[in-house]
Amino acid sequence: MRLVQVLIPEGNRAPVLDALDEEGIDYAVFDEVGRGDFEAMAQFPVPPGGVEPVLEDLVAAGIREDSYTIVVPTETVVSQRLSALAEKFPGLRISREELYARAQDLAPANSTFFAFLLLSTVIATTGLLLDSAATIIGAMVVAPLMGPAISASVGTILDEPKMARRGAVLQATGLVAAIATAAVMGLVLQQTILVPPGLDITTIPQVAERTSPNFLSLFLALGSGLAGSISIMRGSGSTLVGVAIAVALVPPAATAGLGIAFGPPGVVVAATVLVVVNLLAINVSALVLFYLSGFKPIDAGQFEGVRASVFSRVVVLAVAIAVLSIALGAVTWTTYQTQSFEQRVSGELQQRFDEADVEGVELLSVGVDYEPIDLILGNEARVNVLVGLPRNETAPPDLAQRWDDQLSAEFDREMVVRVGFVEEQLSEGDVAGSEPATGDGTTFGGGTLSESESGFGPDAPTAGLRPGRSEPRGDGESVAGRPSVDRTVWVPSLLCQ
Template sequence: MRYLEITIPEGRRDAVLGVLDDAGINYVMSDETSNENYSDVVRFPLPNRAVEPILDKLAAADIPESRVIIINAETVISEEFGAVREQYSQGGAKGERTSRQVLRAKADEFTPSLSIYVIMLLISAAVATAGLLGDSPAVVVGSMVIAPLLGPALAASIGIVTGDDELRREGFQYQILGVAVVIGASIGLGLLARLAGLEPGGVDIVLVAELEERVSPTLFSVLVALGAGVAGILSLTRGFSEAIVGVMIAAALIPPSAAVGITAAWGEYGAALGAFMLVIINLLSINAAALVTLWIAGYRPQGLFDVSPTRRSTYTYATIFGVGLLLLSVPLVGITLNEFETTQLEASAEGAVAGVISGPAYDAVIEYEVEIIREDGYPIRSVDRVVVTIRGLDPGPDAELTDRIYESMAAELDEPVLVEVQYIVAEERGQRSTEEVIPEPPTG
């Protein structure tokens, strides 16, 4: 529900009141005394759905929107207002669709000044880099909360469908700048961490779980960004929690951008390419989803003559986003299929090992573990070998067991694979135990 205050230029009073009277709007008039070529001030409540059509009619009466003030109203007690609400409820469905004018204002409101925007992104990049290097999901989430990405991520699409070129241009510029700032800051922080010897585990930076899931993106990664774009527009147009949706949008952009910087700082350029591909896909997905959602919701420019050019602009950008997503999704299909094949291979290998170990001849086996070792070629990683670790009480490796495991796997798997069997010999001595790892030469 909104409360509007309109300052009427001299000579336009009858035109404005005619629009309000035709719509059955109950208003209050007062004189305008600033002596700035305005004669009256009119105030009236409107349901959300009525704001846009009424302002469009007033615009046709040459009332500039720069002298229109729109305020949130808690409630209105008036029989006349109930009639207006029913008139604009579209068959009784009292939706809370935000007007085009308020939507523009919201997009601008959630876009901070350039200096604040850059400072907040630098802080967010520092937190995200620390969270990824420390493998801390809680810290990574914290970086999303403080990232001011909601306004820029949605402003471009709002500008496209409403014909606001300045808003569209600012939205795209802020998005590109935001990603560049986070990547640049993460590269610098990553280099400092590397020089300080803070490499997690001291072996492979990409083995960190929070990083690994972002350098080999799958098709499911796109769903996060698409959902963020749709939810972002709905939050602005239907009054949902913008803060929560802002975190969702940041989740699609901040950690992957930081992952690009970290992996680049460590010289893992294949992994950096995978993370950067995820960043671009998420950017396209957010903008595409927001654009389509706005158009379906019925947002259009003000004048009738603006509809056709804006429709062409919307179709043009939708085509660019769609083609970009299709082209970048091709490698994602390969990565997704690779992940499915690896999961299937692991399940088949575990089944094969379980079938052998379950025999009575191997009661001395305490437990076993099957691990798929993949090559380091990011973003698509092929299988290098299957490692089977067996922990039992029998001393030394069992050549017969090793052969049976390999034969069972060969029968289960479609393609030959290198199998490595490791034995951990456990010897219990009272309340203490000692373990010795005895590797078996790879088979296959």
């Protein structure tokens, strides 16, 4: 419920009160003695959905735009006379006057806006480098990006060009400032011991997430824009919705800045495309929702001009999103293709072992190194296979080439197959019949390794694998003091194909 207070200009008391009577609104009238151009003040309660139409009636009855009209939210109204009024003005949508005021409040002073934005960027950049999702979310609570996005759309709908222009400028300059802040922070951190020398930021999962954007990122931005618009129209949850809007903008901007500082140009391009697409999607979704909700300028004669302006801006934003979404579509398609290819190759090799196509060795892990850029450029796929070799067995000399020929023919794609062998040795263990294990407790009995051990480079067969360390004493007991028994342990071999 809202409590409305309006000053009635001299000579308009009767028509204003008649308008309230026609709407069935209970009111109180007080004589105005402070100013000579107003004769009274009327005060009345009205549901949120009734504020806009009632004020339109009062303007038609003689309430001037330069007079004072105050709309105050009420905590509680105790009366049985308001049920008919609530039925007459259903809905929770606020009036355009309230919408305008809230949009103004959401776009703070420039000094406040940039202070909070830069602090948010610093926290988000720290979260990216620490690979901490919690830190990144905490930074979003500080980010003030919801206000400019909403005020730009509200200014367009209500034909308030100054508000619309300020909202657009704050968004553009704010994101540029965020990228620059992250870049400077990254350059400074490289000169300290806070980050490892030669850090490859693409190996950080939180950074990699923002450098491989797909169409799901677009849904985040569209949903955030719609949620922000609804929260303003309904007057609830704007702080939490602001977090969602900031999530779509600040982390990608910080990622682009880190890309500038640490060098990978692909990071800069991908993150910049993501942040621009998200920015446009938030604005177009908010603009469309405000328009469809029926908001319009106070001056009815401006409505046609506003409708044309909204239509043209939506078209421009939609075209820009469509063009930039080509990159999102390409990433989505190539990611799906490469992941599908990796699964098929792994499944094919596993099937060959299950069917005893390869005898004398045990499949431990399969890793496929095939990135989206390899698919686009037609580069060869790199397949890394780790197998266990029993004692006194000789590694098949042609295994890598045989698999290369078979997989290349099966998938019609050039491949390079690298096979590493892990030899079986006999050590003194503590439990008879236990599963073969590495010295660090990793069990190979199931025929698999952890994901971190699936791919390997020139030194790969030794990566992540250590021989058993129990050395039998002369008295027949192991170092741990337990009776020694034979146990098979896989240890790395330098045999590679």
